Amino acid sequence: MKIEIITIGDELLLGFTTDTNAAYLARELAGHGVEVVRRATVGDDAEAIAAAVREALDRTGAVITTGGLGPTADDLTKPAIAALFGRRLEMREDIVAMIEERFRQYGFKGQMPVSNRQQALVPEGARVLENRHGSAPGIWIExxxxxxxxxxxxVPREMRGMTLDVIIPEVEARMGSVREVVCSRTLRCMGISESHLADLLGDRARAVRGLPVAYLPSLAGIDLRLTTRGMSAADATTLLDAAIQELRPIIGEHIYGEDETDLAGVVLQRSRARGFRIAVAESCTGGMLGARLTAIPGSSEVVLGGIIAYDDVVKVNLLGVDPATIRAHGAVSEQTAREMAAGVRDRMEADIGIAITGIAGPGGGTPAKPVGLVWIAVDVDGQVRASHRVYPGNREEIRQRASQGALDLVRRMLGNA
Amino acid sequence: MKIEIITIGDELLLGFTTDTNAAYLARELAGHGVEVVRRATVGDDAEAIAAAVREALDRTGAVITTGGLGPTADDLTKPAIAALFGRRLEMREDIVAMIEERFRQYGFKGQMPVSNRQQALVPEGARVLENRHGSAPGIWIExxxxxxxxxxxxVPREMRGMTLDVIIPEVEARMGSVREVVCSRTLRCMGISESHLADLLGDRARAVRGLPVAYLPSLAGIDLRLTTRGMSAADATTLLDAAIQELRPIIGEHIYGEDETDLAGVVLQRSRARGFRIAVAESCTGGMLGARLTAIPGSSEVVLGGIIAYDDVVKVNLLGVDPATIRAHGAVSEQTAREMAAGVRDRMEADIGIAITGIAGPGGGTPAKPVGLVWIAVDVDGQVRASHRVYPGNREEIRQRASQGALDLVRRMLGNA
Structure with missing residues (x-):
């Protein structure tokens, strides 16, 4: 089955809003064996909507639109498509009642605004798609x-909910029982460059078991993605499993997880397994590492807290860094990082102390200590390891890379729990 | 001038990558008076590329594509479009030399990979667009x-650089001297609900000076956006200025800035003006507030640091919160927040102490203290103010709203510097 996706709205077309709906729909559909062959975006313009839908229907006969179902005058999706199908719009009193009920549930007082009645207009002969996530129902016209x-x-939340509730089951019911799907698996790697990774993979650098290898560098390291096409979900899983098992031993400890795995989650899990508690000491990252660790539900079992030692005064007074260390080696140095890690571990009575000190820029760099230089130290139970890197990118990227680098050092020190 | 944008690549079409290029191009073009009438995405498929470009050319005669210019076999943009225009591809030795030079500059050793020669293929009669940001040059075919x-x-960085270097000047040269542009201005508001804002605006809730008012709620508060169309840049600026001046006194202190203003930047600026230094005490946000403040270059003049008091032990030992306070009122309470703010201000010898303590979920809520309950306290020079909210959303959203809420309380306490 081939489908086209059309996202509708001036905000999207003008680029004020980034279109996340189209990517979500494409991913979900591909994972269920539907081939999305084209995506388009048009503005809140009845003619443009009708033209794009007509052309897409001529190509594939199957179109999903998002947007333009709201209660205001610039919501034109329904009238434009109804006209294209030669249908009138009917006011459906059962939907009016449903929307009114929803208003009451959410505690709105008084009458439902008249404009919301527009959301109850349905092209004759069309099917209403229940929206359990918001007020505007979807429409299926054929x-x-x-x-x-x-x-x-x-609205992304409503669109996503309805895709799972309604669209996927409907589309699956229309396809044969043997479906060819697009499947992918990702190996997440850290602490190795793209070219080093390719060298390590040798013959398998471009393809493994016939599957092309995509290298996707990001602030979280490098992801290797393998994608299958044109096979059943079961065959795809078997092939991907085999390919991943072939790559894992070659890449070894540089792999921190698969697919959506977050390195902070891996660190929490390995710490929890050992009964270790974590404290952070952050200079240039200013709290980012703490924020990443505590973003994960249940982190309170492992994370005690931390000290944001942005100013050197705080490094000395609250972390116990020796002022002579800072004078002799500078705030961005192995020695200071080591004292910060040991200091926060001690003050917080933690098992693991993680310290980051660096120059995030844009100012503050010197030839000896350029922007991007970051020292990381990790103290696990009194054993301290330190490492440094000169990270590329802007201030925000350097800070994110530094946080990720610190987590990776902890992961390597804890080994496979 | 009307333009269509076509973004090319399987990764985009499958939704593995979110298309930020199209939004960037649309925004830049609209700001220079070009109307983007449709955007489309197709995969790495020569036939699909050619079909989409042909259709777009038939509609507007002006098309910008991104992607598919790389050195690998799935980069098909040039051959597909050259064929559409009935042109052969020629190997341009001057471009080969340029790419080789770029390789040397970046310190690659040995021969340039043969596959990179593909990037030097140019359709006959086409113009090469210099790319100062990467190895693949752009192409203009007419x-x-x-x-x-x-x-x-x-590659977004290369695409953005070339849009400013080449595309905008080229497009401007082709348009008349009087250009109609799309301009917008945004008033950023905090601490007021969408419906309250609409009530406050009264007659102007839907439109001011003929410009429709768009309400854009986000984790940063509510943005009000006004957009002009079909006028010159000068007329647009005059009208937007007048409209903004009309709205400002009505909304008053709920406005924290315009356009891309970051509330953390406003707080830093007002603190700097008073010579105040800031320290943060964070429980549920785990460092997020510190990270936001220190994301801004130059923040080291104002931010001393902070204490991430995720565990109650840290609240007591490092912030000096009275254990009896936590026992009597709980860690998420006005009293604890107040003691945290005063404690961090004292320990860090700061002028401003900002404290956040809340229940970010998904677990840990009770009927009396539900998930989303956050207490915020700010101590400015010994004057403490506290406030609480029950924020909607998931864990990450609650944490972001709490950070933004804390910054807003500081902003209001500091007034207009």
Whole structure:
């Protein structure tokens, strides 16, 4: 089955809003064996909507739209597509009642605004798609040649909910029982460059078991993605499993996880397994490492807290760094990083102390200590390891890379729990 | 001038990558008076690329593509579009030399990979667009009817650089001297609900001076956006200035800035003006507030640091919160927040202490203290103010709203510097 996606709205077309709906829909559909062959975006313009939908229908006969179902005058998706199918819009009193009920549930007082009644207009002969996540229902309209358009709301939460509730089951029911899907698996790597990784992989650098290897560098390291096409979900899983098992021993300890794995989660899990508690001492990252660790539910079992030692006064007074160390080696130095890690571990009575001190820029760099230089030290139970890197990128990127680098040093010190 | 944008790549079409290029291009072009009428995405498929470009050319005669200019076999943009224009591809030795030079500059050793020569193929009669930001040059191809396609690389940094270097000047040169642009201005508001804001605006809730008012709620508060269309840049600026001046006194202190203003920047600026230094005490946000403040270059003049008091032990030992306070009122309470703010201000010898303690979820809520409950306290020079909210959303959203709420309380206490 081939589908086209059309996202609708001036905000999208003008680039004020980044289109995350289209990417989500494409991913979900591909994972269920539907091939998305084209995506388009048009503004809140009835003619442009109708033209884009008509052309897409001529190519594939199957179109999903998002957006333009709201209660205001610039919400034109329904009238434009109804006209394209030669249908009138009917006011459905059952939907009016449903929307009114939803208003009451959310504690709105008084009458439902008249404009919301527009959301109850449905093209004749079309099917209403229940929206359990918001007020505007979706619409499924189909002609005698089984060409169809599914209209979903543009609010991402509602669109996502309805994709899972309604669209995927509907599309699956229309496809044969043997479906060819697009599947992918990702190996997440840290602490190794793209070219070093390719060298390590040798013959498998470009493809493994016939699957092309995609290198996706990001602030979180390098992801290796393998993607299968044109096979059943079961065959894809078998092939991906085999390919991943072939790559794992070659890349070894540089792999910190698969797919959506967060390195902070890996560190929490390994610390929890050992009964270790963590404290952080952050200079240039200013709290970012603490924020990443505590972003994960349940982190309170492992994370005690930390000290943001942005000013050197704080490094001395609250972390117990020796002022002579800072004078002799500078605040960004191995020695200071080591004392920060040991200091926060001691003050917080933690098992693991993690310290980051660096020059995030844009100012403050020197030839000897350039912008991007970051020292990281980790104290696990009195054993301290330190490392440094000169990270590329802007201030924010350097800080994110530094946080990720610190987590990776902890991961390597804890080994496989 | 009307333009269509076509972004090319399987990763985009499959939704593995979110398309930020299209939004960037649309924004830049609209700001220079170019109307983007449609955007489309197709995969790495020569036929699909050619079809999408042909259709777009038929509609507007002006197309910008991004992606598919790399050195590998799945980079098909140039051959597909050259064929559409009936042109052969020529190997341009001057470009080969340029790419080789770039390799040397970046310190790569040995021969340039043969595959990179593909990047030096140019359709006959096409113009090469210099790329100062990467190795693949762009291409401008035009037919005898002045219908054109500009091909840009897909790497966002390169695409953005070339848009400013080449595309905008080229497009401006082709437009008349009186250009109609799309301009927008945003008033950023905090601490007021969307409906309250609409009530406050009264007659101006839907439109001011003929400009429709868009309400854009986000984790940073509510943005009010006004957008002009179809006027010159000078007229747009005059009208937007007048509209903004009309709204400002009505919304008053709920406005913290315009356009891209970051509330953390406003707080830093007001603190700097008073010679105040800041320390933070964070429980549920785990360092996020510190990270936001220190994300801004120059923050070291104002931010001393902070204490991440995730565990109650840290609240007592390092912030000096009275254990009896926690026992009597709980860690998430006005009293604890107040003691945290005063404690961090005292320990760090700061002028301003900012404290956040809350229940970010998903677990840990009770009927009396539900998930989302956050207490914030700010101590400015010994004057403490506290406030609480029950924030909606998931764990990450609650934490971001809490950080933003804390910054807003500081801003209001400091007044207009």
């Amino acid at each position: 002609d005698e040649r089984n060409r169809w358009v599914a209209m979903l709301p543009g | 037919d005898e009817r002045n219908r054109w396609v500009a091909m840009l690389p897909g």
